[in-house]
Amino acid sequence: MTSVTDTAPARPAFRLTRAFQGLERLVVPVVLIAGWEAFARSGMLPPALLPAPSAVLHALGDWVFGFDETTQTYSGHWLRDALASALRVFGGFALASLLGILAGVAIGWSRLFEKTLEPTLQMLRPIPPVSWIPLAIIWFGIADKPAIFLVFLGAFFPVLMNSIHGVKTVDHNLVRAGAMMGANGRQMLTDIVLPAALPSIFAGLRIAVGSAWMLTVTAEMVAVKSGLGYVLWDSYYFLRYDIVLAAMISIGLLGYLSDLGLKAIMARTLRWQQATTVQGRAG
Amino acid sequence: MAAIELRNIVKVFSDKRRGRDLLTLDNINLDIEANDFVCLLGPSGCGKSTLLNIIAGFEQATSGRTLVDGKQVERPGSDRGVVFQQPTLMPWLTAIDNIAFHLKLKGVAKAERYDRAMESIDLVGLRGFEHHHPSEMSGGMNQRVGIARALLMNPSVILMDEPFAALDAQTKLEMQEELVAIWQKRRSTIVFVTHSVDEALVLGNKIVVMTKRPGRIREAVNFDLPRPRDITSPEFNDAKRHILSLIREESTRLAQAS
Incomplete structure (x- = not known):
């Protein structure tokens, strides 16, 4: 009885929130950018050191579309730079995913691999990927390969750790059920352990794609002469902070898009999980 | 034998x-x-x-x-088909895929798997839920899936x-x-x-x-009361009394031993 009268006045408010649905994502960025613009225009810092968002947008626009060559040699070359970085990210990330999942499942499932392989990998893990740069350059020269190698190093360990964890925490009764239904060793891995470990593996992949973008920039600063990271570092030498910021925004955006793509794949693959998790709740 | x-x-x-x-x-x-x-x-x-x-x-x-x-x-x-205390279904598979899982392991084609699994679905009264995931069904329904899965294996x-x-x-x-x-x-x-x-x-x-x-x-008590069993009948109660006395004897023995 009371619940009917209680919910009735709530309806218009509900409709209001529906009208603004989707806009809620924009609130924080808009507030941040407006504050930044106001601060930059106040003149407390010289515009060369802190360009206003409008100036950054201008640089980004010219970099992408090449309308007034404010970004000089980069004008209109954004797509080429973004593609160069994206290919390195994709190459390193794909390699890291493949090897990380393979090694992780092997270590998680088999005591033999755990004893032989894991100590070495765990010792390599804390070494910062950046510290591999000298060796990477000696081994692979100055081109895409050292960059891909660094991306691989950054992305491999999150995938590895989460795959090991995913396999180790598979419900042993599912393994028993599989054995009861006559699964052989290979089927146990492909049909039971791997799907059961997928939620964990995906968590690792999402961390890894972020690390991959972080490292492609580091790699491009030293090892190659193309890509968003190279443009960022090169512009810093010319004190073009507007381009530096435009490059940072580009990397952030592409990283965000990669994560969205991965999330979409994850949502499709793990649809079975949604009814029981917080993620699947309404709204 | x-x-x-x-x-x-x-x-x-x-x-x-x-x-x-x-x-x-x-x-x-x-x-x-x-x-x-x-x-x-x-x-x-x-x-x-x-x-x-x-x-x-x-x-x-x-x-x-x-x-x-x-x-x-x-x-x-x-x-040997096992029905576990918890349903123990593969959460990423639908009811029918869980039931026919052993057929998939044997490499039986999908159409035939589903054909054969539908019989078991009917047997445990889950028609209409064959494409639901375990997370979308109640505990009782999941346990039925577990039983149907064991039955379809046609174990001895x-x-x-x-x-x-x-x-x-x-x-x-x-x-x-x-x-x-x-x-x-x-x-x-x-x-x-x-x-x-x-x-x-x-x-x-x-x-x-x-x-x-x-x-x-x-x-080991043989109990051949005809089915369906009336749980209020004297025969049922006689058997129950006998079994309870066995259990009670046991707890007295344990109590004396300790």
Whole structure:
């Protein structure tokens, strides 16, 4: 009885929130950018050191579309730079995913691999990927390969750790059920352990794609002469902070898009999980 | 030849952290005939689930022999269908894919898998839910999927480990009736673990009463009350009284021993 009268006045408010649905994502960025613009225009810092968002947008626009060559040699070359970085990210990330999942499942499932392989990998893990740069350059020269190698190093360990964890925490009764239904060793891995470990593996992949973008920039600063990271570092030498910021925004955006793509794949693959998790709740 | 023969089964768990061994099953001898519905009845911790796991091949006895259809049990296999205490379904598969999972492992084509699984779906009354995931169904429905999965394997023996323990009273009654109906229709050998005297009496035609720690067989009671069983009939109550007295004797013995 009371619940009917209680919910009735709530309806218009509900409709209001529906009208603004989707806009809620924009609130924080808009507030941040407006504050930044106001601060930059106040003149407390010289515009060369802190360009206003409008100036950054201008640089980004010219970099992408090449309308007034404010970004000089980069004008209109954004797509080429973004593609160069994206290919390195994709190459390193794909390699890291493949090897990380393979090694992780092997270590998680088999005591033999755990004893032989894991100590070495765990010792390599804390070494910062950046510290591999000298060796990477000696081994692979100055081109895409050292960059891909660094991306691989950054992305491999999150995938590895989460795959090991995913396999180790598979419900042993599912393994028993599989054995009861006559699964052989290979089927146990492909049909039971791997799907059961997928939620964990995906968590690792999402961390890894972020690390991959972080490292492609580091790699491009030293090892190659193309890509968003190279443009960022090169512009810093010319004190073009507007381009530096435009490059940072580009990397952030592409990283965000990669994560969205991965999330979409994850949502499709793990649809079975949604009814029981917080993620699947309404709204 | 009995369908299941247990010969001098002893199971010792070594508790490494406390540095001592725990005798869980002490010299179990039991013959289960084909088409028997046997209930293993005993209190928690009497080793009845361990005994079932040994027949299933999930665990190895410390000593003794386990034969199913005359063959030594060494590992789990699809000749012994297991229904677990929790449904234990693959959460990423729909009901029908869970039920037909063993066919997929054998490489049977999808159309034929679904064709054959639909029969089991009907048998456990889940038509209309075949494409639901376990997370979208109730505990009782998931347990039905688990039963259908075991049935479709067409095993010579079905092993059930307190499969209805987590269900509400009403669902439990329905499931018990259905299970008896399925057993009467298909005539397979069932070993059913339970700690409930009533459940054992409703279901079994042989009730094996076990003692607590170490697990021994106190008595194997044959119980051929016609079905459907009237749980208020004098015959039912006589049997119940007998079994309760066995259990009570046991707890008095334990109390005196301690």
